[in-house]
Amino acid sequence: MTTTTTAQPPTTEPAPRIHSLGRSIRLGLSRVGYELKVYARQGDSVFFTFLFPILMLSIFAVAFSNAGNIGAAPDGTGGITWAAFYLPGMVAAGMLLSGVQNLGVDIAGEKGDGTLKRLGGSPLPVISYFIGKIGMVLVSAVLQAALLLVVARFAFGVDLPTGPEKWLLFVWVFLLGVVTSCVLGIALSALPRSGKSATAVVIPIVLLLQFISGVYLQFSMLPEWLQNVASIFPLKWMAQGMRAVFLPESFAALEQTGDWNLPWVAIIMGVWFVVGLFLCRMTFRWIRKDS
Template identity: 55%
Template sequence: MSTTPTRPVTVTAPPDGEAAAAPWFGLLRAVRLAPARIAFEVRGYFRQGDTVFFTFLFPVLFLVLFSAIFSGDITAAGAAGTGVEGGESGTVITMATYYLPGMLAAGLLLSGVQNLAIDIAIEKGDGRLKRLGGTPMSPVTYFLGKFGQVVVTGLGQVALLLLVARFAFDVALPTEPSRWLTFAWLYVLGMSASALLGIALSSVPRSGRSASAVVIPIVLVLQFISGVYVANFDLPDSVQTIASFFPLAWMARGMRSVFLPEDFAILERGEVWGQGETALALLAWLVVGAILSRLTFRWLRRDA
């Protein structure tokens, strides 16, 4: 019985430079595909009437309602109960001006937390997320698509709120570049933290059908205790303390520092705007959101 000698098989490893570059090529490809994914997500967003109403138009609707119902003027000293009757009591603003910052902050929360938490939970529940996980599409592309959708729709919402406030209610917008610079970092930190927290919260509903019932009450309660629907100076200290453990109260406070006159800082806790504290709080929530989303996100339902 003869045996045929077997020639040894030589496996040649790729050069070190090519091996190191391979992950970078994958990342670059994922980033290159992101614009198409963002466009897909934005189209899907605006095709859902309920999502557009409860996340995109909701703050605009409440700005219109509150500005019409609570018509009149307000001063910081008068709101604090320190105004002098018949005398000068501070800068006078309309209630529309006062409510605008809160609605801008609520828009960040709705676009990031509520929108993504419900959307991803539904995709997970009906199996779309499982199918996406089995395709060559990188998770990086998927999440860039979600983040891009939040940024695009969030900027559109901000523009609509500012236009309605300015032209429907004659709200005077800031003219100082420093205030708009503050608005820019507030928007970036607030939207990023909200998006990451939305991804993390999407793991809580046990099914897509229960997503709205789980997420919306959480978001609604936060808006009531964080100085969005109820003026922050009318909230009890205990409620303000509880709200300070969540990002919305800091986003609303930061937005008030941008759009309200300086003397309105006396209505805040500590009687200062506390922009440094706001930045630190939002950075902390950004880190918490990143950790939670990394630990909790799954392509499949928990019961799958």
Template identity: 55%
Template structure:
């Protein structure tokens, strides 16, 4: 007696599923119009405010014979904080909400590999951050006449600081998403951390003019180094002397971001939860 042969179709690979998950995450992300408008508009609005307030009557940051308009000086910090909003803050809040609503629990019951889920999250952050940064640079160039780098070496630095900073913010956001006890508490737990880091990391003020203790605290966190790496891209070489170490310290920028990337990855693997705390 002949028996029917059961044919099972193997699932696509992890990366293929990760790309499909990235597309899904992008569609979901852009449906949340309020959050998207805030994340995209925040760096642009803050750049406009600080450039207008500090740049009155032609005021600028003077480094010897070099004058740096405030719009140009604040641009690197706004690029860095935009990446942090799109990566760390976005993922820490959205994953906490997904867990609280039971979406992660249902997703875990599907054949989707966990790695593909995280690839989708990081892919969404990379693409949305790139779009957000492009918008910010366009506004800075067109509206505030900020000169953009003309040589390939600076853009290469921008590329690795951007990618490494985005990846670091993403894994730290995934790890931090386990701290809020509920989706409703996520914003209250995440947003103050981001605001404090912005104030102490040279985003809203000249970093060399902050108190020494504040500079030392900021140096423990990735946003300060991301902003410093971006300053090496968008500011003239003369501005290097304004840095605490008297140089851009790009090796240290890479080292600190890598340490946080690895640390966030290890912590995320150990602490990530697919269920709510009260769900077993």
């Protein structure tokens, strides 16, 4: 008597992923400290991204200290100081500098000096690299904003908001603005042809946006066509959101639509965040094919 056995095909289990999401996140968080150390050692980056808004606020506050309050009544009473008026723009500029300028120049430099090529040959996942960069920007932007508010309050006597709704508004405008600036900075890093030309390409773009977006110049004083151009870009909406936080409600009448228009602040920044993610996906190259 013979028995016939039917061969069963071997069961195959899917190969485990080389980098799980949890491990990638842990690696990315561990890189935040490293990125902060590298950033702190670059004196030019610290000055032009971290200290620059604080320096500009101090210059404007001192330069216009004898000009009287802005928005004062005809008899000279009321209004706010020029330091208080420029504070929202400087906070918004700091968000843009920390994300767009810092990452745009930094990543372009790492491409030029071969750092990305070396990282591409290591087991480090792309998402961990991005978490390290964005985490560094978030930490430095928070410290910068905190120092800016301390200087405004104690050096120039600016009254800060006291209501929780104002600080809640500050938090979501700040976080959305910073992460949007981060993805746009990563995308912009693909524009310079070399690491040496990164500052020459990125800084003029950032500087031009600051002049047309109500950071250094009163937005309502710009020609209408220039206001419309500035409204395409996110910095104008970051500055408008911050003005809604720090300026009296009467100043909303100076905005292009006559109010703070906070829904559009969220929409425009959200759109640019999505555009930045798309551009990152299209332009960033990690050398390694499996990435």
